[in-house]
Amino acid sequence: MRIGLLGTGPWAGMVYGPVLASHEGLDFTGVWGRRPEAAKELADRHGTRAYDDVDALLADVDAVAVALPPDVQAELAVRAARAGRHLLLDKPVATTAAGARAVAAAAEEAGVASVVFFTTRYLTETADWISAQEEAGGWFTAHARWLGSVFAEGGDSPFATPWRRKGALWDVGPHALSVLLPVLGDVRRVSAAGPGPGDTVHLVLEHTGGASSTVTLSLTAPPAASGAAVELYGDGGVVRLPEPTGSAADALSRAAGELLAAARDGRAHPCDAAFGLRVTEILADAGALLAPGAGEPR
Structure with a gap:
């Protein structure tokens, strides 16, 4: 599959470029970016072409x-x-429901395959765990926390890019939802509270499967407190999301392979643009409940 990369930022340079260049099922055809000089540098690094248009x-x-x-x-x-081009998208698909709805509609109308890269869904240990808990069922409640330190005091993360100033709700919130929704079902009601320290926000979700869950999100946590965890409570006791051993590059390589399979078979992927839309809708509902500016790093 001939694939092009749109974007030249840290995530493109550190993860996307190397994976697209090394994946045996892909022909890394070229790079386009809003900064032509950055597109050329990234393209040259991987022996491909930079596009101005x-x-x-x-x-x-x-x-x-x-x-x-x-x-x-x-x-x-x-x-x-x-x-008519297949889509390997990053999360969130958009930061408005209207924007995500346009993507999902365009993909459906064109009949193209789409896969949204929620990292946890493509790492072997966590992907297998999600499938096993979805099959087991019987869940009463759950708690998820995604605590990053991108904007921690004194930090110098390469991922402290301008759009992430929207805060943890939009940056790490999609990760939490990508784990909870397949296990507990869609969300029929959301409550939100914040801000806590920095950009920290708390969500309470009522799921269509009958369970409830709570979610804590931050990009301003102290580095020593950062990390992700999910705990499920139900008929089988308490189970915890395993610590993955793979990298973001491993996860993206698997996501690219699943896009290839979806394009070949013509079947919708569980994390397609329609799923990305639903995640965006839930986040938008939560954002509307927060005070203006809540959830943005301070």
Whole structure:
């Protein structure tokens, strides 16, 4: 599959570029970015072509991988889908329900495959655990916490990019939902409280399967307190999301392989653009309940 990369930021350079260049099922055709000099540097690093015009790239590929801020991603994903290109998207698909809805609709209307890269869903240990808990059922309640230190005091994370100033709700919230929804069911009601320290927010979710869950999210946690955890409580006792041993590159390589399979078989992927839309809708509902500016790093 000929694939192009849209984006040249830290995530594109550290993860997307190397994976697309090394994946045996992909032909890394080229890179487009909003900064042409960065696109050229990334393309040269992987022996591929830098494109000045995004439509020229779309004309030369079968699929695109997108490593751009969510709302930039949404606009270009619609454009790519309408050109008949399969979509390897990052989370969140957009930061408005309307933006995500446009992506999902464009993918459905064009009949293209789509996969959204929720990292935890593509690491072997965590993916297998999610499937096992979904099959087991009988869950009463759950708690998830995703605590990052991207904007911790004195930090210098390469991922402290402008769009992440929207806060943890939008950056790490999708990760939590990507684990909880397949196990506990869709969300029929959401409550939200914040801000706590920094950009910390708390969600309470009522799931269609009858269970409830709580979620704590932050990008301003002290580095020593950062990390992710999910605990489920139910008929089988208490189970915890295992610590994965793979890397983000391992997860993205698997996601790319699943996009190849979805494009070949014509079957919807569990983490397709429609699922990305649902995650965005839940986050937007939570955001509307928070005070203006809540959930943004201070």
